[in-house]
Amino acid sequence: MKAKLPGYAGQILYVDLTTQKTETRPLPPELAREYLGGRGFVARLLWDEVPAGTDPLGPENRVVIAAGPLSGLFIPGAGKLHLGTKSPATGGYGDANVGGHLAPELKYAGYDAVVIRGVSEHPCVVVIDDGAVRFLDGSQWWGQGAIETETRLKAKLGHDFQIMTIGPAGEKLVKFACISHDFGRQAGRTGVGTVFGSKQLKAIAIRGSRDVPVADVKGVQEHGRKMYEVCFSKPGFEEWTPYGTAGVTDWVNEVGAFPTRNFQTSYFPEHERINGQRIREKILVTDKGCFGCPIPCGKYSRVKVQRGEAFVEGPEYETIALIGGNCALATIEEVGYANYVADELGLDTISAGNVAAFAIECYEKGLLTEEQVGRKLAWGCLDSVVFLLEAMAAREGIGDLLAEGVKTAASVIKGGSEKFAIHVKGLEWSGYEARYAPAMMLSYMTADVGAHHNRSWAITYDVAVGRETLEGKAEKVIELQHIRPLFDALGLCRLQWVEIGFELEHYAAIFPLVTGWDYSWTDLLAISERIWNLTRSFSAREIEGYGRDFDYPPARFYEEPIPDGPAQGRFIPKEQLEELLDRYYHLRGWDRRGLPTRAKLEKMGLQFVLDALGEKVS
């Protein structure tokens, strides 16, 4: 038997839900060397596995689930799992990641990646137990909440299983259904949970006890210990953790970038009632971290409102922004309760918050009536928000249309609602209003999955170098679009770097100790760029006319000045957006249509995409 590649479990598991059969294949060394893992494996395996033109909700679509070479090791934040699919929300490349304990467990069970194919005849659960795979009839859990299902599966299988589930929203094929894990962490974006639902896959449970080899055991131990020591010694380490990501709420308001009332404005006067301090004072039960994390950002909380009482992990910043400010909920208890409802239903809180706010604005403007909706809708009304979340998840009444996301909903509702359907490429916008932040705006416009912040979070760059200028913005966005997704390929959380200033050099130093490969940080960034060009190519292959036309924000952001708050009067005119895109494409080696050129693809080692893209490539 050949020795496993250091840093890898050494196998890929292929699961066919139609036949209920599995196949295990050795991990191709060249796949590891050229794509690293995590997001890289997802991108390459989707390209190879998903036939062009596949229906995202059909049997030919795949879900690829992958850990990274650093996942599950003695390294801060080494608990990230990546999931990807042809997105039912956008029709293009889609992915999401989740912390918790799944990535380590998958590797300990013997696999670097799992490819899910086909459609089960009946609801099912896949159990991956230390190299053995079995299928359970999932009918008894179908219809149950995402977290409730996890609780019941743990009771049945054992608490040492790590479990990912979908809720009713995934079963009903809501286009922004998420994957839930560890009682409140989610792989939220792009409808990965929707594709689980289309395959009648209610859950995957994983348990493992196998070793993962590393090239230099002593070196990894010593450097891993040093990494933790550096994290713990960072100034302010103790100050960030108590509030987690919610600690940024006040700052985002201070700089006029907080989504408020469906992005009508960018400052929420009640923000101090829904911030990290309020979580700590009012609802926190305990901090909660993922595998190997020195800075547990999870805030496990208990909320009590008139409607009821619930335990919920969070709310973290994105939920505060999109369910809170964007729907104008003005107490942390209300935001926490709506968070709990969305989590059990299996809805991505970012997209669901956008959709709820979009519906409320349509109602406010008379584009949706009380008769159409089934009740009155109002800003700052928890009952309105919960009603909308439940309607979407059940696809009942107006919820059936809203379950398609804001882009489709606006195309049906019309009446100018397209201007305030806040998305890019069909994916709803996450928690930073960018009308006074060109680099952040460009980050959203060009993120490969749609309007998501985690590929490039550039708003501090805007603040540092000037919020009016466009100079240097495209350069910064590209730099970040290579660094941040690299964490997703390595199987790491990036919050240690982003939040407490843990230096990138530490990751560069431990990678060769784990893998035995003499890759520099520059080499790793080059792989990240390869992956970026591959995901762009995937979407170009799948979507007719894909390119520049898919890279614009909604008209609200280039036509309507922000009406009040610190960024009052600001917006980015369309001609400036064109300038940003021109510069961005030029720097990327793409043509003016926003597609990689033949020369660029060849330079990236992506010759194999040329045939599929055909005349689309210049």
Add this chain to the structure above:
Amino acid sequence: MKVTLLVYGHTREYFPGRAERHEIELPGPLSVEEILSKLLKVDPALVMAVMAGGRRYPKSYVPQDGEEVVLLSPAAGG
């Protein structure tokens, strides 16, 4: 009087010398906001909050002579 500013997170990139620790001689009592804008020439908006003596303060906080103040970098979500 002298104060020490400790800056961490990605905001450090925009501080002089990208340094984590800044020991600063002050002509007299100044708020953190004033120290940033007048002496370090850093936009105070790059700082999310201020911690001193284990407590969180707004950027209008005026450090005492010899005090160490931690500057929190804006967080970037997942």
